[in-house]
Amino acid sequence: MTSLRFTSRTTSDGVVERDFTVGEVPGVLWSPAAGPDHAPVVLMGHGGGLHKKTPAQRARAVDTVTRWGFHVVAIDAPGHGERPLSAEDEQVRDEFKQAMKTGDIERFRKVSVGYALSLAERAVPEWQRTLDAVQELPEIGTEAPIGYGGGISLGTAIGIPLVAADSRISAAIFGGGFFAYEEELAAARHITVPVLFLLPWDDQYVDRQDGLELFDAFASKEKTLHANPGDHRTIRWHGVDDGFLARHLG
Template sequence: MHSVRFTAESSSDGVVERDFLVGEIPGVLWAPASGADHAPIVLVGHNGGMHKKAPGLRARALHAAAAWGFNVVAIDAPGHGDRPRTDEDEDERARTEIRQAVTARDTPRFAAASVRFTASLAEQAVAEWRATLDALQALPQIGPDAPVGYGGGISMGTAIGVRLTAVEPRITAAIFGGGFFVDEPVITAARQITVPVQFLLPWDDEHADRSSGLALFDAFASAEKTLHANPGDHRTVRWVGLDDTFLSRHLGRV
């Protein structure tokens, strides 16, 4: 198992931000400067085409660390952020096809290419998230008994997060979001999820029909699940209307 290697550190407004590597996986850990050891861990996924310090993600992470005392973690998905990309690899060909489909306004082609690309990426990303969680829980200030939640991510962040939550028993509550093409493997994974779930649905996404988001919400086997729909597409929807105490209640901070 790879250990965590911290590579940079900064702090502001009572939160310490530390860049790290787990093997070749680049990530960032936000933690309260005066927080207690063994605080809950919240994993946050970024959208497709973005990275671990995307402005909206970082803002939510800073708030969760400052307001609730969480250790908040993000990693770059394969081929994103500080991860290497090549013009020859299959992922780059998929990105090209997605861009061409968007330009041509060819929704069926865009949907098929997006599903293939996300499925390929998610298989690797789930394994990397689990390796990162293993490494973080080996740190004495976090420890193996720290509660774990999945803290959101529209589109790709949820496509990965649903698959991760379905197979990772350490995750005991999750926040997901719509705005992507939901295929049968994602629905199958959702049916395995029984932890409490909050789901944010972009009501006006130009590509992913809202019915697919409703189908995903319906598939969650959780006894406690809530749906929040906001105007806008997955790029502009704001994280408003969600219960701000949801993760804190389920991770033992209130």
């Protein structure tokens, strides 16, 4: 197995931020500067076109560390952040932009779903290797409860097959703003851990029905749909259950 290699470390306001690599995958681990061993770990997926350390993602991570004393891990998805674009990814992105420009919704949907599937196929084992390596750290170990705190769109397209595949993860936050497709619905039907699902009510590209169908598919006895007005760029979340992961992991 591939170990976690730390490449930098900074501390600010009681939060330690350590960059790392696991193989060729770059990541970041935010931890409380002081606290008990085996605190819960949140795997934080990022949205499409974004990366592991956007200001919003870092703010969410720092808040999770500060409020709950949890660790937060994020990695760049393939072709995102510090990672090179493969020739295939470049081609897909071009197709994607063209479909958007021409307003060809069916083509846009097909290209988006194909791209998400290809990214998830690579990202799920990357997340699992990252989690293996994180569990090697003595302050975390295999006793620490694990949750997934995904963003909407890509963070969910990767997170759903990850949570379905990895029984170490015992609670998950997902979101809408992306197409529902057969492979994702099938994975969702295998998920039984508590789920909080955030839906932008007025997505500009994706029909609301796709998000509702995805939420409906989770086999979880405890699941919550939380929707607010806005599309996935303009949305402002209100009154989200911010104790969700703490209740299930803490």
